[in-house]
Amino acid sequence: MSNCRTSMSVTMASTRPKRPGKLSMLILLGLFLLFFGTIKINCATLPDNSTDVLWLQAFRNEISSAPSGWFNSWNSSSNHCVWPGVRCSQLHPGRVVALELSGLNLVGPISSSIGNLTFLRTLNLSRNSFSGQLPPLIHLQKLQVLDLSMNQLHDSFPYAIVNCSKLRIINLSKNFLVGEIPPQIGLMSNLSVLFLSWNNLTGVIPPTLGNITTIDRLGVAYNNLTGSIPDELGKLQNMLRLGLGANMLSGGFPEGLLNRSNSLQYLALQSNMLNSKLPPNIGNGLPKVGELYLYDNMFEGQIPASLGNISGLQRLELQGNSLTGEITTSLGNLQYLYYLNLEKNNLEANGSEFFNALANCRSLESLFLADNQLQGAIPNTIGNLSITNLVQLSLAGNKFSGTGNIPIQVGSLTGLFVLDLSSNKLTGEIPDTLAKCQSIVTIQMAQNFLVGTIPKILGMLQSLSMLNLSHNYFSGAIPEDLERLQLRQLDLSYNHLQGEIPKNGIFGNSTAVSLQGNWGLCGGDIDLPTCTAASWKRKAGYYLIRVLIPVFGLLSLALVIYLLLLIKRTPKRECLSMHSFGENFLKISYKDLAEATSDFSESNLVGRGSHGTVYRGKLKEAKLEVAVKVFDLDMRGAEKSFLSECEALRSIQHRNLLPIIRACSTVDYTGSVFKALLYEYMPNGNLDTWLHYKGDGKTPKHLGFSQRLSLAVNIADALDYLHHDCGRPTIHCDVKPSNILLNDDMNALLGDFGIASFYVDSSSTSTGSTTITSSVGVKGTIGYIAPEYAGGARKASTSGDVYSFGIVLLEMMTGKRPTDPMFKDETNIVNFVDNNFPREIYHVLDTRLTEECKDFAHAKTVSEG
Known part of the structure; x- marks a missing residue:
């Protein structure tokens, strides 16, 4: 109003007569009142640079929770252009061009007043807890960056957003948006980044996205999108990152991406329903891809040898498909490959050739080959992986077997953190060379045919946190050396272990130790007999029950587990x-x-x-x-x-x-x-x-x-x-x-x-x-x-x-x-x-087995004095 008062004073001074008469005074007074009213009305409706402060205050008033003291300076005692998170234009004083309040855990709706900040170029309210609907954006013609990601917004995709033709970046990921992506989005010719992942969007991927030639990053993963991947996406010659994973997309691999998308550095199509064979030329069509995620689909056939031509490939994930045949040795050409996951397929390997080839992958850190059809002995050449930086190795759930020990060369993998050889048919003993793997945290060798005693060298692995040797044929005593380790989980169940259970270390935590199915163990804090002498009759009866109950319990458990697996x-x-x-x-x-x-x-x-x-x-x-x-x-x-x-x-x-x-x-x-x-x-x-x-x-x-x-x-x-x-x-x-x-x-x-x-x-x-x-x-x-x-x-x-x-x-x-x-x-x-289980179980047992169990109980009692 100071401007209004100034202009009014000037006007009055210029129209005041030097010697007014009574009539003229009345006329002047009427004109004065009329003019004053006009000026006041015009003042209320004319644009004013200070109006943006009103919209900011309205936005603030609808926030129900904020960090303590954050908005204290958002008051009339200071210029709004210096408020935290607010930036104003230098050419148009007082006009807000950026509102950036990311990661403050703000709670409440986003006020519609935001839509009146017509000079706004950047709106970043990401990583908060805003809920409700999206703010109206139709009047934000200057907006270039819109980031409302990681909130709790419930709304459909804003169709009016296509009117914001200057938008370069749209990030609405990790909200609760519903509905379809409008085909009109293809009209946004300046768009370079579109992230809509982690929402509840439905419908198809609009083929019109292929018209946005400026786009270089597109992410619509973790939605409920259906249909095939549009070939039109192959027109996007500047595309660097494309994420379409975790939807319900069908059809084959989008070969259109191989035509012109040579710029692609990141391609994620995982967790869809894509099928058929992978294109033989996939490696030639994607020469610059560094990360390729195709896991949890229904791809069939062999792994294309051309993947070995992607010289810069660093991460390859093909697990959870229906791939068959021998694993191509061309993967050994990938000098920068650090992560390879081929689990849960039907893949085979030709002797040691594949492992020899991988030795050339000098950057390899993680190798996952579990749940395939790999068979034969684990080749000695696995030790060649030591020239890489291998920290994770999983060969579980295959058909590896052997006439001797696990290769002693496994000890060459001194950088290992995780070793998983479980659910194979490995025989022999655990090699002492494993003591060289001083960084190892997890060892899993369950469900094999390993024999001998549990080696004391395991007690030397100071980093070991999890050890699972269950369902094997280990015998002898539990090494006391294991007491010294900072183990969090130990499973030695269903072996032939004997003797007294150690008392210290992890053995004092019964919830972290599993020892059932070892009939010769005694003592400890778990439900096992004490290691004291007893009469033959008492011990014979005890061991008879202890032998028979696990027998039928094991068989019953096997049936239950098998049936559950059958269901799932x-x-x-x-x-x-x-x-x-x-x-x-x-x-x-x-x-x-x-x-x-x-x-x-x-x-x-x-x-x-x-x-x-x-x-x-x-x-x-x-x-x-x-x-x-x-x-x-x-x-x-x-x-x-x-x-x-x-x-x-x-x-x-x-x-x-x-x-x-x-x-x-x-x-x-x-x-x-x-x-x-x-x-x-x-x-x-x-x-x-x-x-x-x-x-x-x-x-x-x-x-x-x-x-x-x-x-x-x-x-x-x-x-x-x-x-x-x-x-x-x-x-x-x-x-x-x-x-x-x-x-x-x-x-x-x-x-x-x-x-x-x-x-x-x-x-x-x-x-x-x-x-x-x-x-x-x-x-x-x-x-x-x-x-x-x-x-x-x-x-x-x-x-x-x-x-x-x-x-x-x-x-x-x-x-x-x-x-x-x-x-x-x-x-x-x-x-x-x-009806006879468990206490009278020997009444139903085959008499020849009863005698065998009694002989075992008698021998056990005699051996313990």
Whole structure:
């Protein structure tokens, strides 16, 4: 108003007469009042540089929480242009051009008054707790930078934002925005950065984004976007970083990006539903990419060798896909690669070549190859990775095996922080050279076949925080050297450890130590017997219970875990299309089989089944002893059973599955159709003959507990492979002892796939199991059939095999068939065991195992004095 008063005074001075009369005085007074009112009204509506302060104060008034004292200076006693977070124009005094209040944990709505700061060029309210709707932006024609990221804004994407044509940077990530990204966004010709990640946006990625030739960073990850990735994005020649991960995008890899996007340095397409094969020229089309994230999709086929041409690639993540074949050795060309993750695929490695190639990756720090199909011995050349900066190595969940120790060369990896070799089939002892890895924090070697004592050298690893050696065959005492370590977690469960448990260090924290399943341990703060002498009778009874309860507990736990995995795991892909068995199996003539079995004489008869007869024979040319399964084609379902078994074993191979050597589909001497399958002859017969006495008194040497447990593991491995890892999920449908064959080494092989079932459609998945449609109907053997089948279920399921396997386990431990005459009325083998578990469990145990357990308890008592 000071300006108003000044102009009014000047006007009055210029219009005042020197000698006014009475009339003229009245006229002048009227004019004065009229003029004053006009001036006052005009003053209230004319633009004023000081009005921005009013909009700032309105913005401040709606903030409900702020750091103590932050807004104290936002008052009329100081010029608003010096308020914290406020910057004004030098050409237009008083006009606010920037409001930057990032990371102050401000709470409340963003006042609509912000939309009146028409000179605003930068609005940065990121990393706060603003909620509600976005402020109106339509009048902010000068706005160049808009950053409202990391707040709690609930609104749809502001369509009016396209009117802010000078915007260069838009960052609305990490809010709760909904709705679609408007196609009109393609009109924002000056935009260089668009970040909309971590919201709830839906719809498709607008192809019009390809019109913004100035854009160099685009991020819309972690939303609910669908559809394919537009080829138009390939037009963005200046694109440096593109993040589209964690949506529901489908289709193949966007090959349009390979055409012109040679500037790309960062590409993230992870956690979508992208499928098909990766382009063979991906490495040539993205020559400048430093980080490539393609994990958790459905990509198939081999890893393209051209990836080795991306000379500057530093991080490559392909885990969680369906990639197959050998890992390309071209990855060894990547001099700057520091992080490589290929976990959870179906990849293989050709001997030591791949590890040799990786030795050239001098920057490699993290190598993750877990949950693939790597097999054979871990190559000694793994020690060559020592010339890199390797700190993390995970080879877990593969099929690594060996006839000796873990390679001693692992000790060369002195910079390791994490070593994970769990869930393989490694044998031998832990090498003492591991003591050289003084930086190691985590060691995981669970679920192997490691033996010997736990080496004392582990007590020398002062940085060790987590040690897991569970589910192996370690024996002897727990080294007291482990007491000195600052361990946070120690798992030595399910081994053969003996003696007194140490008392100090981590052993004083029972919640951090797992030692169950070691029958010879005593003492400590956990629920184990004290290490004092006792009478033989008392100790014998104690150890008998302690032996038997873990036996059945272990088997029960295995079933529960397996069933849970069965519920959660889903096949990575559908089965391959069916081919005739003749394309996959060598054929043999009827004459050859007749000669091999002495014209199918009774003297060579091995057994009879529901669809045919099995004979023992010897092929003259191959000098091979075989079992010949001849199908009775007059029996209903025999033809389908023949085809079913051929198809089931067409493309699967596992050490615990009885493979078909040859298939024969021809005519006999009379011209009748003849179909037979040839298997390797198993001289030790089947599990049924070992578990139960025969009427003639001829019984093979009985199976001890360790043998029975080993056979159970064999069958569990076979079923796990059939259900999850064979490429086409298969259900056996008739798991029982007579279908479990024993080879020369007393290893179990699951046979007879005559009524096996195959995965057909993911839509048939039911809660609790993977549901499979059978080509011959749901069948099985009484006593082993799952209850849901008896109740009228028409579809086979993996849980049905699990139930049958459970019955077999109980039969192996009790020595009683599920059809034993003692099981009648409401009693069956399941509740028979359950009613006696745990304290009276020895009443249901096979008598030969009871004697074995008593002998163990007696020997244990004697050894302890």
